[in-house]
Amino acid sequence: MRLHIVFPQFVLRLAVNSVTELRDRRPVPACFASASHPRSLLRMVLQKSCGLCGDSAAGVPCCNCNEVHYCSKDHQERHWDCHKDQCHPYKEECDPERGRYLVASRDLTPGELLFSESPVALGPLGSCRLLCLGCHEFIQGDEFVRCPGCWWPLCSSGCASSKFHVDECPKLAQDTKHIGQPPCQEDTVRYDIILSLRCLLLKFNAPDKWSRVQDMASHAQRRVDGKDSSHITTVRYITEVLGDEFDEDDAHHVHDAIVSNCFEWRSPSGVRLRGVYPLLARMNHACLPNVTLFSDKEGTMYVRSAFNIKCGEPLAITYVGTSVPFWDRQRYTRDVHYFKCDCVRCEDPTELGLHYSSPKCEKCRDQFMEPNTWLGDTKWECPLCGSQEEEAVIRYQADEWLAWFETKDTFLKSTRFAIKSVMEKVKAAFHSQHYVWEKAALVAVRALKEDKSVEGITLMRDLWRRLLKLYDVLEPGMTRRRGVTLYELGISEANLASAEMKAGKLTSYFYKRHLSEALEHLEEASAILAQEPPTSNERRWHTRAVDTVAMVRLDLAKEEGAGEAVAPAHAQERNVKAP
Numbered sequence: 001m002r003l004h005i006v007f008p009q010f011v012l013r014l015a016v017n018s019v020t021e022l023r024d025r026r027p028v029p030a031c032f033a034s035a036s037h038p039r040s041l042l043r044m045v046l047q048k049s050c051g052l053c054g055d056s057a058a059g060v061p062c063c064n065c066n067e068v069h070y071c072s073k074d075h076q077e078r079h080w081d082c083h084k085d086q087c088h089p090y091k092e093e094c095d096p097e098r099g100r101y102l103v104a105s106r107d108l109t110p111g112e113l114l115f116s117e118s119p120v121a122l123g124p125l126g127s128c129r130l131l132c133l134g135c136h137e138f139i140q141g142d143e144f145v146r147c148p149g150c151w152w153p154l155c156s157s158g159c160a161s162s163k164f165h166v167d168e169c170p171k172l173a174q175d176t177k178h179i180g181q182p183p184c185q186e187d188t189v190r191y192d193i194i195l196s197l198r199c200l201l202l203k204f205n206a207p208d209k210w211s212r213v214q215d216m217a218s219h220a221q222r223r224v225d226g227k228d229s230s231h232i233t234t235v236r237y238i239t240e241v242l243g244d245e246f247d248e249d250d251a252h253h254v255h256d257a258i259v260s261n262c263f264e265w266r267s268p269s270g271v272r273l274r275g276v277y278p279l280l281a282r283m284n285h286a287c288l289p290n291v292t293l294f295s296d297k298e299g300t301m302y303v304r305s306a307f308n309i310k311c312g313e314p315l316a317i318t319y320v321g322t323s324v325p326f327w328d329r330q331r332y333t334r335d336v337h338y339f340k341c342d343c344v345r346c347e348d349p350t351e352l353g354l355h356y357s358s359p360k361c362e363k364c365r366d367q368f369m370e371p372n373t374w375l376g377d378t379k380w381e382c383p384l385c386g387s388q389e390e391e392a393v394i395r396y397q398a399d400e401w402l403a404w405f406e407t408k409d410t411f412l413k414s415t416r417f418a419i420k421s422v423m424e425k426v427k428a429a430f431h432s433q434h435y436v437w438e439k440a441a442l443v444a445v446r447a448l449k450e451d452k453s454v455e456g457i458t459l460m461r462d463l464w465r466r467l468l469k470l471y472d473v474l475e476p477g478m479t480r481r482r483g484v485t486l487y488e489l490g491i492s493e494a495n496l497a498s499a500e501m502k503a504g505k506l507t508s509y510f511y512k513r514h515l516s517e518a519l520e521h522l523e524e525a526s527a528i529l530a531q532e533p534p535t536s537n538e539r540r541w542h543t544r545a546v547d548t549v550a551m552v553r554l555d556l557a558k559e560e561g562a563g564e565a566v567a568p569a570h571a572q573e574r575n576v577k578a579p
């Protein structure tokens with residue numbers, strides 16, 4: 001999911017309840033400062049005035065959010081009815097390097113819902129194939145309808161009056177020479193203007209939402225200084241062709257605020273769109289995120305803690321995705337967001353012990369190279385013998401492997417013996433948790449789906465086990481990635497137990513034991529996937545996990561009734577202890 005933002009709703013909401021509204025401006029670094037910064041809560045919090053009566057508060061904080069203080073326990077309790085709707089487990093902080101960001105305002109446990117947010121504006125990605133501006137579905141075929149008002153492609157003339165299109169239509173219609181309208185059924189960057197235009201129209205149609213867009217971080221000046229042609233072209237098109245009521249500074253701000261802050265969201269039919277979520281976008285980036293995002297079919301985002309987070313710790317999401325090698329993560333945060341990522345994962349040359357991007361040293365066996373600089377002329381160096389390799393070479397080698405996996409024969413037409421041998425080769429060239437290994441393993445498990453032999457299922461189970469070990473570090477806790485992996489692992493364990501039992505390779509005791517292990521994984525998967533909102537496409541994972549848990553429980557119960565048996569010799573060979 002690509003990223004971005006929020007506005008301090010809590011600032012306003014907390015203030016209205018009791019205390020006189022005060023205006024404050026916290027100093028915000030230039031690139032983060034935009035038009036307006038209401039900071040009404042701040043003084044109340046800093047001076048610790050009572051949230052109920054406004055008197056000096058002697059340090060009785062709300063024990064949930066820790067943000068509002070009271071002069072007495074009694075006032076704290078009396079204010080709860082009023083405060084509970086605004087009380088939330090995060091607060092905003094700010095520093096010169098990172099701008100504003102959210103931190104936990106109390107200790108958080110895994111899976112807690114921190115907040116949910118609907119987009120203030122939604123629109124197509126900057127570059128996409130023909131898409132209807134009314135319903136956001138892809139347009140099929142070359143014979144498509146054009147909006148009678150603005151000549152943009154629609155899927156039917158009915159979509160001309162959709163809520164998404166109706167306000168923008170007269171503005172788009174200003175382009176009477178049809179410079180901006182996509183001409184044909186091909187991927188086009190012309191959709192880049194749409195979300196900017198929709199945000200700019202908020203100024204006239206929804207001033208409250210507009211002020212939140214204005215308050216979002218923007219690097220517009222840097223884009224202009226860097227002569228970013230796509231940024232400059234979009235802004236010129238909006239201000240010079242679509243209407244002079246659009247202020248040029250607003251257009252610069254909005255276009256970059258979208259790049260720096262919007263989140264990608266997939267509609268129920270699978271179309272990738274982007275949305276502006278001002279609160280969500282207040283979260284900074286880390287390559288080891290501690291919060292995780294879910295979305296429903298209306299585009300509302302749900303933000304949950306992935307694991308235990310201590311009070312005061314920054315809440316971080318990933319802007320890039322966790323399965324991206326070091327150099328691409330660094331390049332993305334530098335080129336798009338203008339910062340050097342110094343999260344725990346990037347600062348550790350072993351990437352948390354995974355060596356996720358490191359090649360093996362060709363001289364020293366089983367030694368992994370480490371990056372010796374950040375970006376640009378990065379060289380990778382063996383910590384043992386000091387030999388060096390250019391990043392470009394390392395990248396090229398990895399890309400060659402990835403391209404090889406894409407060829408149909410490598411996995412898809414291969415037998416499990418061939419798949420096993422490819423996996424061995426990958427392991428010989430890279431660390432067993434390197435991203436090339438991960439990609440290979442993910443293609444291999446897909447290719448093995450049809451193989452119902454004990455050996456095939458065993459290989460599948462082993463790959464899922466190792467993927468789980470990888471994701472335990474890359475995306476720990478209650479993340480979708482772990483949920484789905486646990487589900488797949490649980491299924492292959494249960495299938496393997498049944499296949500081995502059928503083949504007479506297991507006693508009842510070990511059959512039950514293996515089923516119980518599978519059940520444990522499936523139950524954890526089910527608990528994680530239960531976080532998927534009921535109306536989301538991803539909820540189907542949870543339904544499947546629940547069904548599979550029920551099936552395995554049934555198998556287990558049936559076997560319980562069937563009585564005990566003795567562990568076979570081969571089980572003892574595999575070092576499994578009999579009871």
Ligand SMILES: C[S@@+](CC[C@H](N)C(=O)[O-])C[C@H]1O[C@@H](n2cnc3c(N)ncnc32)[C@H](O)[C@@H]1O
Binds near residue numbers: 284
């Ligand atoms: C979505 S906004 C996050 C909120 C932003 N800090 C603000 O003040 O509104 C993204 C911007 O925050 C900054 N940022 C995010 N994560 C960062 C990090 N780990 N270190 C430094 N700056 C970061 C970058 O300027 C980035 O373009």
